[in-house]
Amino acid sequence: MAPAPSSTSSAVVLNINGEKHQLTVDHRTTLLDALRERLDLTGTKKGCDQGQCGACTVLVDGRRAVSCLNLAVAAEGREITTIEGMAEGDRLHPVQQAFLDLDGYQCGYCTPGQICSAIAVIEEHAAGWPSAATEDVRPEAGPPPLTPEEIRERMSGNLCRCGAYVSIVQAVARAAGADEAAVGEDDANQGETAKETAA
Amino acid sequence: MREFGYERADDVSGAVALLAADPDARFLGGGTNLVDLMKTGVERPARLVDVRELPLDGIEPTADGGLRIGATVTNSDLAAHPAVRRSYPALTQAVLAGASGQLRNMATVGGNLLQRTRCGYFTDVSKPCNKRVPGSGCPAITGEHHNHAILGASGHCVAVHPSDMGVALAAFDAVVTYETADGPGESPLTDFYLPVGDTPDRETALPPGALITGITLPPAPVAARSRYRKVRERASYAFAIGSAAAALDVEDGVVRDARLAFGAVASRPWRARAAEEVLIGRPADGETFAAAADAELGAARPLPDNGYKVTLMRNLVVAVLTELAEEAAR
Numbered sequence: 188m189a190p191a192p193s194s195t196s197s198a199v200v201l202n203i204n205g206e207k208h209q210l211t212v213d214h215r216t217t218l219l220d221a222l223r224e225r226l227d228l229t230g231t232k233k234g235c236d237q238g239q240c241g242a243c244t245v246l247v248d249g250r251r252a253v254s255c256l257n258l259a260v261a262a263e264g265r266e267i268t269t270i271e272g273m274a275e276g277d278r279l280h281p282v283q284q285a286f287l288d289l290d291g292y293q294c295g296y297c298t299p300g301q302i303c304s305a306i307a308v309i310e311e312h313a314a315g316w317p318s319a320a321t322e323d324v325r326p327e328a329g330p331p332p333l334t335p336e337e338i339r340e341r342m343s344g345n346l347c348r349c350g351a352y353v354s355i356v357q358a359v360a361r362a363a364g365a366d367e368a369a370v371g372e373d374d375a376n377q378g379e380t381a382k383e384t385a386a
Numbered sequence: 387m388r389e390f391g392y393e394r395a396d397d398v399s400g401a402v403a404l405l406a407a408d409p410d411a412r413f414l415g416g417g418t419n420l421v422d423l424m425k426t427g428v429e430r431p432a433r434l435v436d437v438r439e440l441p442l443d444g445i446e447p448t449a450d451g452g453l454r455i456g457a458t459v460t461n462s463d464l465a466a467h468p469a470v471r472r473s474y475p476a477l478t479q480a481v482l483a484g485a486s487g488q489l490r491n492m493a494t495v496g497g498n499l500l501q502r503t504r505c506g507y508f509t510d511v512s513k514p515c516n517k518r519v520p521g522s523g524c525p526a527i528t529g530e531h532h533n534h535a536i537l538g539a540s541g542h543c544v545a546v547h548p549s550d551m552g553v554a555l556a557a558f559d560a561v562v563t564y565e566t567a568d569g570p571g572e573s574p575l576t577d578f579y580l581p582v583g584d585t586p587d588r589e590t591a592l593p594p595g596a597l598i599t600g601i602t603l604p605p606a607p608v609a610a611r612s613r614y615r616k617v618r619e620r621a622s623y624a625f626a627i628g629s630a631a632a633a634l635d636v637e638d639g640v641v642r643d644a645r646l647a648f649g650a651v652a653s654r655p656w657r658a659r660a661a662e663e664v665l666i667g668r669p670a671d672g673e674t675f676a677a678a679a680d681a682e683l684g685a686a687r688p689l690p691d692n693g694y695k696v697t698l699m700r701n702l703v704v705a706v707l708t709e710l711a712e713e714a715a716r
Contacts, residue, residue, distance in 0.1 A: 241486065
């Protein structure tokens, strides 16, 4: 039996930052392009468009994801949160404030993705998820402390071509309430490692 | 990108029927590999059948003490699951060693098994590639191949399988289950990936149109003391140039049971059975571990620019087995 002809576009409702948006999308449209080109939500940035740089990171159902490899049509029915949805009115999200206070950026292009990713990293860590930097992943070992090494590994999906990694790690640690003195001391010794790890 | 139709499948039989009706259709899981390949023109499906909402997202213990992992479980949920971390820690480590947090949240277990090689000639449609266009040739054999296969390759293709997860699954005798229009089927992971031979375009034993429904891990007490070690060209977020999943059971200084599988050395996750045979019953020391590595790597046929992998894998095997033996002695 020949396959039934299939439409190549669909009318969808996208739930973004708590608001519903109706639009018709060509199925080839990524969530990233729908956000930027159709909905004027240009905070989410296009870097590589291949899932490798993290600039387009958003939250999908509360979990971080790269919007360049999500198809808009497949995002229907999911709760999308972009950088525009992180602050409460004029009150910045604690992660946004930490990036500002600690200069967690230079040119700023990767920053929305870094912040969306960091917000999720803190939640993943609070949920007890281990990472590749975790020495003992067995549950009885307990959750790993959010050391600079853990932060660097967990944030490695977000590239920063300006190389602001040292400040980014400090900002994530401050927002997470991790021991800041320890972070400062460790980074004095391991600044170079931080760059290598995250690059 | 070619225009395509899109459907969301509600149940497994419906998903399988949609694919059976259209040979140009593909299942869409997390999309982390497929959507990327569609952008570059390597994949040109006429229709995507989205399977992420199928009820295949559970991780459940089996009656015999193993684990049943659904095909749409994300890499993140697999790695974080307490039963996986307790009983098969190398599987958690392997999954966490791959990709980034964002990609692991999207990627599914079924999709991970079916991801394509990252060989630069395969992903560049302007180049010949026997895997992408059968009979067009393999430029990697005389070209850029520093991260290509040293085991099990052929004169037609020397690409490696990129999965980290699959390496741990191969070590632990995972069985892939699938559904077809004619009913269910299954295949041990070590038989799931076909030998390269002269058909590198035929990668798996999955029947046409079949949907992977999950993975079954048999009980493996030896896996409770297991590790995954991965060597790559940067510290995080890179594919392996060599990796090993290993498990070791040591009693009175003698190896009682062992599991070993290699990644980034072959067209499939490489179960190192020759090495395991050498290990079992011998003293758990460096001499045994080196002999085991040599038993497996004796079959290596490196290319001019990837001979380093033989040394790398030998050192890696000795290192990871030494770590496990020291852990056992504590």
